[in-house]
Amino acid sequence: MKQTEIYDRLNALFNEVFLREDIKLSPATTAADIEGWDSFRHIELMLVIETRFNIQFHSRELDEMKNIGDLIRVIERHLPAA
């Protein structure tokens, strides 16, 4: 899966979870940029991402994600090579 495709899927997923239509993710997007993205919502997001991408995050990966760019890289690492 290409990075652009991951972005597109994540964009749709974020808008769905936050019940919005205007979220546009960039590599620098952090929790501070999206209203309501707190620890509880973060868990929900990670669960949905794991399900939709059929992957499972490791604890260290979860701890080290600082922004969407990090998240994309972790997802890429778990997906089979294109």
Next chain:
Amino acid sequence: MNKETDTVIFESDILKRFESLGDNCEFGLVQVAVGVDQLGFFRFNNSGIEALINVLENEFKDFAAPKNIELEVACNNELIVHVSEYDFRYHTFIQAGTVDEARLLAQQQNVLRFLARKSLDDLRSGEKLFLRKDSDPVSLDDINRVQRALTAYNANNQCLWVRTSDDPNKAGHVERSNKGVLMGYMDRFSNYEDARGFSFCWFELCRSALNTWMGKNPESGRRANREVIPTEYRLKSLNDLPERVTPTMNGFILEDAVVHGDSGVVTVGSTAIAETITTGSTFYAKPRHTVHLAAAYHLFSDQTDYIRQSYNEAAFNRFRAQLNPATPATLLIPDRRDFSVLAPLREVANPRIPRLGVVRDSCVQVERLLMCPSRDPMA
């Protein structure tokens, strides 16, 4: 910043190595204050020592089983999740009657399954220092059981047991028991009613504990010598500093103010002016080196979310536009009594503003410190 930045050790780099084992959310909030927002089951729940030992010894068995999870209604009508098998409770921050409870319960099962998996990952990795704090009396035998349970997952695992001590020389100090438990001492814990009013002593304690765990000198990387607090160095209000305080339309200018380390302790001359929520608790360091700031911060307390570390950028920019760009070393802080907000200020997501870290054996000195009003003066 000068070349001393080479030795910067950010509090966040230290605190991310710790995993809270309860008993309440205080340490989780300490981590959040410096930008460490790690997910962890024990971080935001109330757990007794027996429940903790039980879940560790049973490797989270049946932790998220539907029969073990129920919703309770608190006296404020909030829904509380109760893991009955292990007797854990945590907040949902959702009012009863506002959601489909069956759906919420199913969602919480997934959350618990996810967090249990993450906890097991952490326990097996041997990369974290597990911190247990206790305000109520707990026996060392119980803590030894926690240590044994932790090392059953990974021999490298370490329990840090934190308690308060009346001896001011012990605050921030860490020692190892003969059973291998690290024992740390705080001057105080925050109130259960509002765990955000935590002591800055946490930072010193975590640095010592991490160094001890890693086999280093507990003193290495410390921001300054710890000293017994002299009486004259206790907190004073700004009103007690008439000749050093200049009111302006934007707040107050404090001459010769010093912000110590990353803790947010501020002194003017020999007087500490920073306050935490609980009075009578102060932490500071003796100035040694000086780091000059090249940028200004300003956050408006009424419009700033400290937990999420976001701030009102428009208000910030309006305020900054009033400053003389030639003025060096100006640090702006909000007019709040809770100076724990200073740590998140440095973590705000603005790459143009250099983040302050903890410089070894030093403090951060500013030439002027503006105490800003609690509301945006331009709004």
